[in-house]
Amino acid sequence: MTKSLDKIVSLAKRRGFVFSGSEIYGGLHGFYDYGPLGVELKNNLKALWWKWMTKDHDNIVGIDGAIITNPKVWEASGHLKSFVDPLVECKKCHHRFKADDIPGDKCSDCGGELTAPKVFNILVPTELGVIEGEKLKAYLRGEACQTIYLNYKNVLNSTRLKIPFGICQIGKAFRNEVTPGNFLFRQREFEQWDLQWFCHPSEMEKWFEFWKEERMNWYKSIFTHSENLGFYKHEKLAHYAKKAFDINYEASPVGKEMEGIHWRGDWDLAGHSKFSGVDLNYTDPETKENYMPNIVETSGGVDRTFMFLLVDAYEEEGDRVILKLNPKLAPYKAAVFPLLANKPQLVEKAKALYDNLKNDMSIAWDDRGNIGKRYYSQDEIGTPYCITIDFDTLENDTVTVRDRDTATQQRVAISELTAFLRAGINL
């Protein structure tokens, strides 16, 4: 069953995951801000990706490159020429559409006649410098990966890496999307997580297949309903790719693409070699073979993954909303409650436990309303465990731990609580 995006958007705003950008000014199409819970979830997600990509693979390192580069980069990468969408404009209401989105030759808003398609570059331009007439036209990066290619020799020269190896990066990208929309799916400012894998040309097939499977396995490890993940093979390819597959979230109420696995070959390094005049060939230290490394790219959308995770986790049971997020990603790992907020002994004991647990993991505190309402509130934001301090706690130092997904409760000794939570969350 496909879930309603409206409900997810409403939950995201109500509970502080995601807000529309510049909301008090009526918003700005294609821009969003992450709220207090959203930034926690997004940071957890990026930390998992970073650990798995860099720490768990000996031959992958990370960089954090600048958003603005020398504008020649976008000439060499082919984006100035080929990063385009064909647009048509209505001669009557002047609304613009992607030519691919309009089936006939009439405006879908007013029925007016459409112009012939005109090519529109989706790089976002900016200007550098202060003197009118001498400003340098530059671009906000249209894809995060270019700084990896620019630094590939710097990385090689400053580490002991040898081919095959990878460089990864998480960072913002900007596109003048013609039709931004569908919440976080198509934005004008968004974040990508990329791996660029440098290998010998004769090993491209092997590594392409390897990364395709490896990345799918990673997504399977973070989604609750991993059966909703699938591959899509591209027939129409981007200017830099010889072969491309997407990892899709198939049960999405809007678009499905989450990450692209691209056979970039020597497109980028050969282009930058030519335009910069710098030799970017690699010499094998053992065989002395000199060649242009080929590249397999895995490039995913952090915001799209975030949105698909909310869709995937969202459940309703009667009037209760439960966000069945992977516990590792949940903004709070547990919430601590005193059974009654007006009993100082319970509050004091609960506060001491809260202060102790939060040294180790992200913990929420709640002493408002009744226990039922507190459970409801924590379920809605995906907190895996709720811990209640009651009168028995004062007697025997045990607490009630309630599980988000099953709503079952059990008594756990305070002395064993950290180990219990760590095991449940798989920390």
Ligand code: GAP
């Ligand atoms: N470096 C290759 C590259 O940028 P892409 O398929 O254009 O490839 C990679 O983008 C990923 O970035 C996509 O799979 C998607 O998850 C995300 N992405 C692309 N455009 C986006 C947009 N306008 N809003 C949000 N995410 C986007």
